[in-house]
Amino acid sequence: VAKSQGRDQIQYYSASTDLQSFKHFNLSNDLRKALDKKEFFLMYMPRVDSQTTKIVGVEALIRWTHPEWGLISPAEFIPIAEETGLIVPIGEWVLREACRQNKSWQDQGFKPITTSVNFSVKQLIRPNILQTIDNIIEETGIAAGQLEIEITESSFISNEFEVTQLLSELKKRNIKVSLDDFGTGYSSLYLLKQLTLDTLKIDRSFVEEILTDSVNRSIIQCILTLAKELDMNVVAEGVETAEQYALLKELQCDEIQGYYFSRPLHVEAFAKLLRDNNMT
Ligand code: C2E
Ligand code: MG
Ligand code: MG
Numbered sequence: 001v002a003k004s005q006g007r008d009q010i011q012y013y014s015a016s017t018d019l020q021s022f023k024h025f026n027l028s029n030d031l032r033k034a035l036d037k038k039e040f041f042l043m044y045m046p047r048v049d050s051q052t053t054k055i056v057g058v059e060a061l062i063r064w065t066h067p068e069w070g071l072i073s074p075a076e077f078i079p080i081a082e083e084t085g086l087i088v089p090i091g092e093w094v095l096r097e098a099c100r101q102n103k104s105w106q107d108q109g110f111k112p113i114t115t116s117v118n119f120s121v122k123q124l125i126r127p128n129i130l131q132t133i134d135n136i137i138e139e140t141g142i143a144a145g146q147l148e149i150e151i152t153e154s155s156f157i158s159n160e161f162e163v164t165q166l167l168s169e170l171k172k173r174n175i176k177v178s179l180d181d182f183g184t185g186y187s188s189l190y191l192l193k194q195l196t197l198d199t200l201k202i203d204r205s206f207v208e209e210i211l212t213d214s215v216n217r218s219i220i221q222c223i224l225t226l227a228k229e230l231d232m233n234v235v236a237e238g239v240e241t242a243e244q245y246a247l248l249k250e251l252q253c254d255e256i257q258g259y260y261f262s263r264p265l266h267v268e269a270f271a272k273l274l275r276d277n278n279m280t
């Protein structure tokens with residue numbers, strides 16, 4: 001019995017692996033067409049000031065409605081987009097759409113907020129990336145100071161020189177840069193010294209256990225002290241409960257992002273949130 005069970009397990013495992021690779025294969029094919037077929041859209045997740053709970057910014061998060069598989073999360077297709085190079089046109093679409101939407105909210109009379117856009121390293125190291133960013137800013141009319149580019153620590157691993165150069169160009173334009181998922185990478189402290197960053201986004205994994213794990217709490221306190229010293233803004237990601245929020249507020253973490261305030265929203269729902277929060 002044990003043996004046949006074992007075999008079943010193996011069969012099940014290999015069947016699911018086949019399905020995985022089949023899906024992966026199909027996704028990479030379908031991803032090629034998804035831009036033309038307008039299957040992508042953005043969700044918007046607010047960032048709030050922890051002391052006042054005022055909305056200060058929004059993160060644009062991509063979604064893909066696949067014709068057969070339905071809604072696919074970026075965790076699933078962004079890695080494929082990176083492997084295939086499709087991240088370059090997809091990322092450009094995200095940036096353009098996010099900037100256009102920011103300008104549109106402002107034209108509708110909402111108070112200015114910052115829009116942050118996630119960038120993959122493959123996008124950052126394209127030789128013409130600055131030109132692309134400049135064009136999109138000009139084309140959409142967003143104020144450069146209202147655009148924030150989110151990068152991760154892993155972006156620097158083999159590309160420190162290119163990325164450092166790019167960041168200094170972005171700074172000249174007053175475009176903000178944040179380090180996403182901070183604390184999960186390899187060279188955090190070294191990077192903070194090397195780079196001119198505006199914002200640190202503390203990874204959700206630290207926030208998750210902030211109440212139960214005193215080490216995590218100490219790490220967050222250290223990050224906050226250091227960021228203050230270096231004149232950086234700190235955002236806590238993944239805040240889900242009132243207790244987590246209360247503690248982060250007490251610790252003077254500048255901004256909060258998480259399900260406690262809002263899940264990522266469709267564009268209309270985000271506009272409603274702005275209205276409900278007197279952002280007009
Ligand atoms: P990220 O940039 O760290 O974005 C935050 C992710 O955490 C989002 O997932 C968001 O929905 C989720 N999140 C935020 N607060 C909470 C919370 O309180 N609880 C829980 N359980 N989750 C929370 P999402 O939208 O699935 O995005 C996942 C990742 O995919 C992003 O992580 C980012 O790395 C990547 N991504 C999303 N959009 C883009 C894009 O346009 N371009 C690129 N290159 N990557 C993107
Ligand atoms: Mg992000
Ligand atoms: Mg993050």
Ligand code: MG
Nearest residue numbers: 180181203204
């Ligand atoms: Mg993340």
